[in-house]
Amino acid sequence: MxxxxxxxxxxxxxxxxxxxxxxxxxxxxxxxxxxxxxxxxxxxxxxxxxxxxxxxxxxxxxxxxxxxxxxxxxxxxxxxxxxxxxLERMNAIESIDSRQRCATVQAGVILQVLQETLEQHQLIFPLDLGARGSATLGGNAATNAGGNRVIRYGMMRNMVLGLEAVLADGTIVSSMNKLIKNNAAYDLKQLFIGSEGTLGVITRLNLRLWEAPTTRNMALLGLPDFASVTALLKRMDRDLGGTLSAFEVMWQDFYQLVTTAPAEGRPPIAQDYPFYVLLEGQGADPDGDSGRFAAALETVMAEGLVVDGALSQSEADCDRFWSLRDDVAQVFRGGYPFIFDISLPLAEMENYIAGLRDSLEEKVPDHHLLVFGHLGDGNLHLAVQVPEAEGEQWRQTVESLVYEPLAAFRGSVSAEHGIGLEKRPWLGVSRNAEELALMRTLKSALDPVGILNPGKVLAP
CATH class of the missing domain: 3.30.43.10 (Uridine Diphospho-n-acetylenolpyruvylglucosamine Reductase, domain 2)
Structure with missing residues (x-):
């Protein structure tokens, strides 16, 4: 053949x-x-x-x-x-409806292309992530992408109004809804969002848009302990009056890595604080937003939740702050990294990281742990570096130390990157037997021959 x-x-x-x-x-x-x-x-x-x-x-x-x-x-x-x-050749933005605040796009459209196109319409598609210049909207939907602003806008599934998908046998299912409220029986689009191409191939999407913010205020803050981090999140979410759009946290090791040569970033504040928070507020009140943002920071600094900080004075400052958090490529410097994307309740994070440090110290003597993440939505990214020459021989040990404790905390082995092949052996940590059985039933119904992304997500 x-x-x-x-x-x-x-x-x-x-x-x-x-x-x-x-x-x-x-x-x-x-x-x-x-x-x-x-x-x-x-x-x-x-x-x-x-x-x-x-x-x-x-x-x-x-x-x-x-x-x-x-x-x-x-x-x-x-x-x-x-x-x-x-679907790289299916890359057309078919329409932008400013009144309905909806964009119809083909699945191969690059995320950044849509973001830049919407600027002339004073609209935004708020999904944002470091790979915005390469990631496609179909891929974002297939993996239910999260990114930097989940705390305000939710995951990709919260931004998809409707979609078109092709089933394994070639059947085209067009569910190109444009309505925010549509309670007409099963919401079929959700079958395909986050399914990683195992239930159908997403070809077109109707995406929800928002009015573009007209103000942006950012700060990079140094904090003394994790209790201050969680208290700051609650305070800023309240005091910013609904404009909090990002709350990113960097543990000290990660901040030092991305602000020390040969990394391009330089430290806006000193490198000796245990935790760093990247705080962003987006609003529509040019006269009031900056004052409200600064006043909120003054209050938390006076209370000791924050001990140092740098406040943005321009869009260039905002971009520089984000460039530090987005410089994830630095984790490939200094060793062989195992990279993890997990989530767990805020109240459990400190204990989880402390336990992970202890277990790594005991069982992987020559390692370096880096921690950062979208803490506002409970998502942590971990990088465990081991010596380059040893590499893969540590995979099973490191993965078990990272994933197995999540069961006790009711955490997830995947916060936003999906399961693929890499996390398939660990899916049972976050999903019970009944859930896995139902997933297999769906797979069997929609792809009975098993041709779609074979072997991914669920074991054969």
Whole structure:
């Protein structure tokens, strides 16, 4: 069976790359390897996606959808037997409805492209993350992306009004709703959001938009202890009158890493505080927002919750503050990093990190733990560095030390990056047997042959 030739008949010669051509394409910005597959299909329309899936379903050929390849859990890994499916040529912003505050987009649109396009309409799509220049909106939906402003706007699933998806057998399910309130039976779009391409391929979306804020105030703050961090979150959420849009926390080791050469960032405040909070407020009151923000900071500093801080004076200052938090690539400096994306209740975080430090000290003697995250929504990112030469030999040990304690705290092994292949063995930490059984029932109903992103999320 000539897979490449058949796919070219279905969607045209320019829409298909063979295995050799595919091997020249990177598997992602943070990956050293190349994509693998029997072919890469790049359809231009939903009908072409349906044609590819219908044929692959008939011939029992696995299909691995891939977006911007910015994921960190090997959710788009392929093999020599599968067809890789990219919607990179389905990249049109079809419409922007300023009155309804809704954008209709194809799944291959880059997140940053939509953000920049909306500026001329004085609207925003508030999902934001460090990979905004590469991540696609279809991929954001398929993984239920979170990012920097979940505390105010929620996850990706809160921003999707409707979508169109293609099932494994080529059936097109169009649920392109534009209504915020639509209680007409099952909300079918939620089946596909966060499913990582295992239940269907998202091809188009209707996205909810918001009016663009006209003010932005930021501060980078040094705090003496974790109790002050959680108290500050509650106070600022109240005192900023609903304008709090981000509450990011960096433990001291991470802050030192991203503010010390050869990192490009420089420390706006001293490097010797236990915790650092990046605080952002976005509003629409030019006369009042800055004063309210400064007054709130003065109060918490007078009370000792904050011991040092730098207040933004310009948009350039805001960008510099965010560049420190977004400089996650620095965790690849100084060792072989295992990177984790977890969530747990705020009240449990200090005990969890203290226990993790102790267990790592006992069982992984030569390591370095870095902690940061979107603390306003309970999401922590961890990087455990081990010596480069030892690398993968520590994976099982480190993963068990990070994941297993989450069960006692009712935490999640994945806050925003999904499960993919990497977290599949640990899914049972966060999901019970009944939940896993229902997931398998859904998978069997929508993809009975098992061609969609085979092996990801749920074990075969």
């Amino acid at each position: 000539d897979i490449v030739a058949t796919l070219r008949q279905l969607i045209g010669d320019s829409g298909v790359l063979d295995a050799t051509e595919l091997s020249t394409r990177s598997a992602g910005a943070l990956r050293q390897d190349a994509l693998q597959g029997a072919a890469l299909a790049r359809p231009r329309t939903t009908d072409e996606v349906a044609s590819v899936l219908r044929w692959c379903h008939q011939h029992r050929i696995g299909v691995v959808p891939c977006g911007g390849l910015t994921g960190l859990v090997h959710g788009a890994d392929g093999s020599a037997e599968v067809v890789m499916l990219s």
